[in-house]
Amino acid sequence: xxxVAQPEDQVNVAEGNPLTVKCTYSVSGNPYLFWYVQxxxxxxxxxxxxxxxxxxxxxxxxxxxxxxxxxxxxxLKKPSALVSDSALYFCAVPRGYGQNxxxxxxxxxxxxx
Amino acid sequence: xxEVTQTPSHQVTQMGQEVILRCVxxxxxxxxxxxxxxxxxxxxxxxxFYNNEISEKSEIFDDQFSVERPDGSNFTLKIRSTxxxxxxxxxxxxxxxxxxYADTxxxxxxxxxxxx
Numbered sequence: 001x002x003x004v005a006q007p008e009d010q011v012n013v014a015e016g017n018p019l020t021v022k023c024t025y026s027v028s029g030n031p032y033l034f035w036y037v038q039x040x041x042x043x044x045x046x047x048x049x050x051x052x053x054x055x056x057x058x059x060x061x062x063x064x065x066x067x068x069x070x071x072x073x074x075x076l077k078k079p080s081a082l083v084s085d086s087a088l089y090f091c092a093v094p095r096g097y098g099q100n101x102x103x104x105x106x107x108x109x110x111x112x113x
Numbered sequence: 114x115x116e117v118t119q120t121p122s123h124q125v126t127q128m129g130q131e132v133i134l135r136c137v138x139x140x141x142x143x144x145x146x147x148x149x150x151x152x153x154x155x156x157x158x159x160x161x162f163y164n165n166e167i168s169e170k171s172e173i174f175d176d177q178f179s180v181e182r183p184d185g186s187n188f189t190l191k192i193r194s195t196x197x198x199x200x201x202x203x204x205x206x207x208x209x210x211x212x213x214y215a216d217t218x219x220x221x222x223x224x225x226x227x228x229x
Contacts, residue, residue, distance in 0.1 A: 032214045043117075043204055044156070044220040051215040090156060094214040098161030098169025100146055101218060105155045 002027045002095035004074075006104035013081045014112050021076040021107045023091030031093070033074040034101070035065055038088040047089075050074060061085070081111045115139045117221035119205050125227045126195055134190045134224045136205030145188045146206040146218060147180065149173070156204070162188065195228045202226075 003026045013019045025031055032051055036044040048059025055067045065076045076089060088108050092101040118137045126132050138145050147159040160170040162180055179191045188207075192199055202225050206218040 034217070036220070043119075043222040044206075046217050046219065049215070049217060096169050098146075098158075098163075099144065099208075099214055099216075100158040100161050100169060100171075101148075101156075102158070103156040 002093045002102055004033070004091045004093050004102065004104040006089075006091055006107045008107050009105070010108045010110065012110045012112060015083055016080050019078050019081040019085070019109065019111070021089045021109060023074045023076065023104060025072050025074060025091075025093055027093055031067075031069075031074075033065075033067065034092040034094075035059065035063070035074075035076050036090045036092060036103075037061075038090065038106075040087075044090065047076070081109075083111045083113050085109060086111045117205055117207055117219050119203075119221035119224050121224060122222065123225045123227070125229065128197055128228055129194050132192050132195055132226065134192075134203050134205075134226070136188045136190070136221055137186050138188055138205065138207030139209075139219055140186070142207035142209050142219075144168075144208045144210065144216075144218075145180075145182070146208075147190045148204045148206065148220075149201040150204065150223075151201045159190070159203075192226075195226075197228050200226055200228045 005024045034049045035047040048057050050067045058064045088106045091104040120135045145162040150156045160174045161168045177193045202223045204223045205221040208216040208218045
């Protein structure tokens with residue numbers, strides 16, 4: 001069964017420092033992996049996705065993610081964190097005939113000024 | 114840029130009452146979804162809808178739930194007799210095609226349902 005895990009409930013990072021939000025996956029077949037961000041009282045906004053090809057995927061707001069097949073990981077990264085990046089981040093994988101998403105439990109990122 | 118919209122943003126209802134949550138997916142999208150997020154918990158899939166019928170539903174989507182696309186633009190989720198545990202944020206999502214796991218789903222801002 002398709003699943004993703006986010007091992008950290010909370011990540012704290014100082015503004016200007018690099019950030020990493022971790023995601024590991026378990027899928028059968030080709031992995032399609034997505035990252036979404038949820039700001040307070042808002043919906044889920046698409047950041048980036050991995051389909052195939054280059055292992056480093058670039059997305060919105062300066063985020064990027066690295067696909068690592070041997071470690072079954074798809075960590076979200078940003079070279080220099082902003083206070084405005086503080087939000088809830090979800091990793092997701094599509095599954096099933098309906099192609100719905102299975103989401104990880106979410107990681108709350110706090111960027112401290 | 115086209116967006117998924119949802120109304121109302123917040124719905125308060127009494128236990129046992131019927132509610133209808135409304136969504137307007139992106140206009141050229143063909144695949145529609147409802148998800149829910151109980152406060153502080155993960156986002157859970159409820160139902161997917163394609164070609165005017167349910168393509169898949171989760172165990173959460175029992176007989177109290179139904180979906181409809183009454184016209185060319187709206188996509189609704191009805192809960193016939195609400196329970197306290199239905200209190201959650203409900204998200205609508207849509208994607209352009211019905212054939213690709215790689216397609217991005219675009220989410221609406223959500224409707225917060227509070228059942229008293």
